[in-house]
Amino acid sequence: MRIPAFALAFSAALAILSPTNDALACRCTPPRTVAIAMKDATAVFKGKVTAVVKGAAPGSTLLVKFDVSTSWKGPPGATIEVRTASDGAACGLYFTEGAEWLVYASTNDGALSTGLCSRSKPLADAAEDLAQLGAGTPPPAPAPTPSPAPIPDPSAPSPSPSDSTPSTSPPGAPPPAPPGNEPSPVAPGAGGCACALAVDASDPHPLWLAALGALALVARRRARPSSAPSGATVPAHARPGLHPRDCPRHPVPRATCRGV
Numbered sequence: 001m002r003i004p005a006f007a008l009a010f011s012a013a014l015a016i017l018s019p020t021n022d023a024l025a026c027r028c029t030p031p032r033t034v035a036i037a038m039k040d041a042t043a044v045f046k047g048k049v050t051a052v053v054k055g056a057a058p059g060s061t062l063l064v065k066f067d068v069s070t071s072w073k074g075p076p077g078a079t080i081e082v083r084t085a086s087d088g089a090a091c092g093l094y095f096t097e098g099a100e101w102l103v104y105a106s107t108n109d110g111a112l113s114t115g116l117c118s119r120s121k122p123l124a125d126a127a128e129d130l131a132q133l134g135a136g137t138p139p140p141a142p143a144p145t146p147s148p149a150p151i152p153d154p155s156a157p158s159p160s161p162s163d164s165t166p167s168t169s170p171p172g173a174p175p176p177a178p179p180g181n182e183p184s185p186v187a188p189g190a191g192g193c194a195c196a197l198a199v200d201a202s203d204p205h206p207l208w209l210a211a212l213g214a215l216a217l218v219a220r221r222r223a224r225p226s227s228a229p230s231g232a233t234v235p236a237h238a239r240p241g242l243h244p245r246d247c248p249r250h251p252v253p254r255a256t257c258r259g260v
Contacts (some may be wrong), residue, residue: 026115031119032119034129034132041118042074043071043075045072045103046102048100049100050065060086061085061092062085066080066101066103077140081112082112084114090115093114102119102129103120104118
């Protein structure tokens with residue numbers, strides 16, 4: 001049977017003039033439950049779109065960047081990038097900067113991607129999913145930025161070596177006397193040691209200090225046994241007295257030793 005020519009022409013015109021619905025070109029399986037979508041996804045998160053970058057080639061995918069506020073699955077991080085097709089005929093999602101979404105993303109060619117066949121949806125339409133997903137986890141806080149090291153001032157004076165030398169004096173000790181103020185040494189006598197007092201004009205009690213020093217020396221001389229036999233004459237140079245080792249090697253402030 002031959003088809004009339006006007007019928008063929010009408011069919012062709014109808015095909016040309018009828019509008020194309022991109023959503024009808026994307027075929028998806030029956031929608032999955034939240035539990036199955038969570039299991040099949042690589043990442044599930046809630047976040048705000050911060051940028052939508054379109055590829056230069058026609059029909060290329062879109063790169064969508066998110067600031068993550070809550071995560072249920074996937075790599076931790078405050079930002080995530082997800083790819084989607086550039087039009088609805090290829091099951092792409094229409095993201096706008098500043099919008100908040102609940103995203104179910106899977107791995108495709110080594111990158112996270114999402115589309116119309118996933119349970120991804122604007123956050124305003126995701127009340128059922130959020131109730132089943134639970135509280136989620138916030139992203140980790142970013143590491144603090146280290147503060148830069150201070151730049152030295154070239155005009156500041158450099159410290160002198162004496163300022164950096166540690167002091168060896170114990171805490172609370174008086175400062176050492178400057179050189180040249182030491183008392184003059186007194187030469188010992190030829191026959192032993194005896195104490196001669198050097199009165200300090202600044203000392204308010206010179207007399208009782210002198211008396212104590214003299215009594216101590218007399219008591220020490222009497223306590224030392226004589227090495228000479230009884231009845232023997234003791235030469236003048238061997239008379240009892242303080243041994244030279246008892247004489248201080250350095251003069252003391254108020255008493256010095258001289259021979260007897």
